[in-house]
Amino acid sequence: MRTILEQIQQAAKRIEPYTVKTPLIRLSQLDSYLGCQVYAKCECMQITGSFKLRGAMNMIMGLDPEQLKNGIVTASSGNHGRGCAYAAKKLGIPATVVVPDSAPPIKVENIRRLGAEIVQCPAVKRFEVAEQLCQEKHAEFIPPYNAEQIMAGQGTAGLEIMEQLPEVDMVVIPVSGGGLIGGVSAAIKETDQRVTVIGVEPAAIPRYTASLPAGEPVTVEQKLTIADALVSNHPGTKCFPMVQKYVDRIATAEEEQILQAQKLLLTEGKIFAEASGCLGIAGVLAGRVAVQPDQKVCFLISGGNCSIQQLEILNSVEIPKEAERR
Amino acid sequence: MRTILEQIQQAAKRIEPYTVKTPLIRLSQLDSYLGCQVYAKCECMQITGSFKLRGAMNMIMGLDPEQLKNGIVTASSGNHGRGCAYAAKKLGIPATVVVPDSAPPIKVENIRRLGAEIVQCPAVKRFEVAEQLCQEKHAEFIPPYNAEQIMAGQGTAGLEIMEQLPEVDMVVIPVSGGGLIGGVSAAIKETDQRVTVIGVEPAAIPRYTASLPAGEPVTVEQKLTIADALVSNHPGTKCFPMVQKYVDRIATAEEEQILQAQKLLLTEGKIFAEASGCLGIAGVLAGRVAVQPDQKVCFLISGGNCSIQQLEILNSVEIPKEAERR
Numbered sequence: 001m002r003t004i005l006e007q008i009q010q011a012a013k014r015i016e017p018y019t020v021k022t023p024l025i026r027l028s029q030l031d032s033y034l035g036c037q038v039y040a041k042c043e044c045m046q047i048t049g050s051f052k053l054r055g056a057m058n059m060i061m062g063l064d065p066e067q068l069k070n071g072i073v074t075a076s077s078g079n080h081g082r083g084c085a086y087a088a089k090k091l092g093i094p095a096t097v098v099v100p101d102s103a104p105p106i107k108v109e110n111i112r113r114l115g116a117e118i119v120q121c122p123a124v125k126r127f128e129v130a131e132q133l134c135q136e137k138h139a140e141f142i143p144p145y146n147a148e149q150i151m152a153g154q155g156t157a158g159l160e161i162m163e164q165l166p167e168v169d170m171v172v173i174p175v176s177g178g179g180l181i182g183g184v185s186a187a188i189k190e191t192d193q194r195v196t197v198i199g200v201e202p203a204a205i206p207r208y209t210a211s212l213p214a215g216e217p218v219t220v221e222q223k224l225t226i227a228d229a230l231v232s233n234h235p236g237t238k239c240f241p242m243v244q245k246y247v248d249r250i251a252t253a254e255e256e257q258i259l260q261a262q263k264l265l266l267t268e269g270k271i272f273a274e275a276s277g278c279l280g281i282a283g284v285l286a287g288r289v290a291v292q293p294d295q296k297v298c299f300l301i302s303g304g305n306c307s308i309q310q311l312e313i314l315n316s317v318e319i320p321k322e323a324e325r326r
Numbered sequence: 327m328r329t330i331l332e333q334i335q336q337a338a339k340r341i342e343p344y345t346v347k348t349p350l351i352r353l354s355q356l357d358s359y360l361g362c363q364v365y366a367k368c369e370c371m372q373i374t375g376s377f378k379l380r381g382a383m384n385m386i387m388g389l390d391p392e393q394l395k396n397g398i399v400t401a402s403s404g405n406h407g408r409g410c411a412y413a414a415k416k417l418g419i420p421a422t423v424v425v426p427d428s429a430p431p432i433k434v435e436n437i438r439r440l441g442a443e444i445v446q447c448p449a450v451k452r453f454e455v456a457e458q459l460c461q462e463k464h465a466e467f468i469p470p471y472n473a474e475q476i477m478a479g480q481g482t483a484g485l486e487i488m489e490q491l492p493e494v495d496m497v498v499i500p501v502s503g504g505g506l507i508g509g510v511s512a513a514i515k516e517t518d519q520r521v522t523v524i525g526v527e528p529a530a531i532p533r534y535t536a537s538l539p540a541g542e543p544v545t546v547e548q549k550l551t552i553a554d555a556l557v558s559n560h561p562g563t564k565c566f567p568m569v570q571k572y573v574d575r576i577a578t579a580e581e582e583q584i585l586q587a588q589k590l591l592l593t594e595g596k597i598f599a600e601a602s603g604c605l606g607i608a609g610v611l612a613g614r615v616a617v618q619p620d621q622k623v624c625f626l627i628s629g630g631n632c633s634i635q636q637l638e639i640l641n642s643v644e645i646p647k648e649a650e651r652r
């Protein structure tokens with residue numbers, strides 16, 4: 001039985017030929033806005049435009065070739081679907097991706113271009129539809145977050161952070177079902193317990209904020225958020241214990257701060273991320289992630305699949321400086 | 327008498343407390359578009375949003391305190407003005423910046439915010455107006471490119487490239503008056519003659535393309551270009567011999583390729599640069615900078631001072647893949 005750290009290390013070796021070690025960048029231009037020494041781990045620069053390729057590739061590569069001959073099926077708001085479609089293409093197997101009707105067209109188109117079959121349905125029905133497709137096709141289901149091998153794959157981003165910035169004081173991570181933060185927090189804490197790990201989720205869908213005090217996964221109302229990649233309305237049953245064990249705190253950010261964070265990262269940081277990728281920064285802007293001027297804080301920027309048209313909403317957004325928020 | 331490399335090394339020490347070592351990032355997502363191994367030296371992430379701070383800070387710090395008591399004056403399409411204004415603020419001296427009427431409002435506003443006095447005039451009159459202001463104020467003129475200490479300051483970006491990616495095969499640099507490429511090409515060639523250095527200028531204002539065959543600086547027609555930071559209509563007399571000595575080739579790019587390059591860097595590379603910063607990539611897209619799949623090519627992204635509104639023009643731009651351009 002492998003420890004979680006060994007699983008993540010194995011994943012890193014396995015996916016290495018198919019992924020890139022994304023840059024971890026010092027963004028001093030953001031210090032005066034956030035009140036700490038700002039670093040960004042740029043998963044928006046990962047192949048397929050998000051961290052999701054790490055988990056999908058790790059899980060698919062871990063399956064038996066016999067299991068894979070009928071291909072894979074997944075359900076995803078976009079980034080996991082694109083990661084799965086890319087992995088399937090690279091490994092030469094068929095992929096079917098169930099996508100919510102609400103997913104941005106650019107994400108759907110990017111999946112289609114990779115040769116995957118697209119099935120659209122209402123967001124709440126997506127797992128049901130995917131399960132039915134698996135039975136029809138005798139295909140393997142690749143869950144977006146709730147699986148050990150998915151978390152182990154996402155955790156490789158955490159190993160890279162500890163290698164690229166061993167002196168990091170805090171890592172702040174966007175949260176949805178918990179696959180990313182589950183894996184990354186384990187990689188970080190099992191490497192260096194001294195590092196604080198914070199998750200930030202949209203205030204509109206506060207599944208971890210509701211679940212942690214309850215001591216078990218709680219389903220919250222499925223509301224809309226500009227963070228369209230963070231729409232899970234409950235923690236993954238396998239992710240939840242990881243978050244309980246390894247994450248120091250979960251905070252929330254309102255829609256306004258999410259947009260401010262995206263604009264700040266773009267116009268001052270010069271990094272193009274999707275709104276969902278900016279939740280960590282949004283948490284600080286919302287005053288719900290406490291940081292100090294001498295702390296090295298690494299924001300994991302989870303994805304960058306966003307069209308130029310989608311940026312128009314940012315024109316009217318104003319970004320307060322740190323001093324102005326006090 | 328110091329060699330040019332020693333001048334650049336001195337500049338690096340001098341400006342180190344006031345500038346950042348900008349990231350040099352591997353952008354594998356761009357390889358299939360450009361046909362080489364793509365790296366970006368992100369001067370768009372420099373303080374003030376462009377490389378210009380390097381030269382301005384170096385020149386101002388090299389002046390006698392007595393000379394500086396009446397402050398500095400400069401003329402600039404924006405980025406050099408912002409660099410000078412920031413340097414003056416940090417050093418506690420007054421600054422006046424002459425800005426062409428055509429400069430984007432965001433650039434002018436960013437200069438004003440730093441406490442500098444703004445004087446607007448037609449682009450062709452800007453040096454005349456600046457000279458007059460210098461006489462009135464008994465202030466020091468800080469030229470945008472045509473000075474040894476300006477080139478030495480910009481050259482520090484070249485030293486960093488050689489330190490961050492010593493195995494680089496080619497460096498491709500946006501060109502206007504020649505201050506950036508003059509300093510950077512010297513730093514690179516004096517460190518490692520093996521590295522190819524290419525400059526790319528807008529086809530609309532081909533001052534080096536006209537001057538190099540003539541063997542002397544030639545003034546070309548002052549046309550408009552989307553690359554609003556590259557509007558010099560003649561090479562600097564001090565920059566020209568540096569380009570003759572250290573640059574392997576100057577190429578041009580049309581407006582269409584400049585916009586394609588900006589969109590490519592943004593949507594696939596996830597880096598937000600101004601159009602002027604993307605000339606190197608535009609040169610490859612235009613088929614005028616020959617690269618090979620196994621070459622490590624570093625594109626110097628010179629600046630990122632661009633508003634979100636200015637990106638709207640990119641919506642209709644289509645980017646051809648490398649294979650489609652053959």
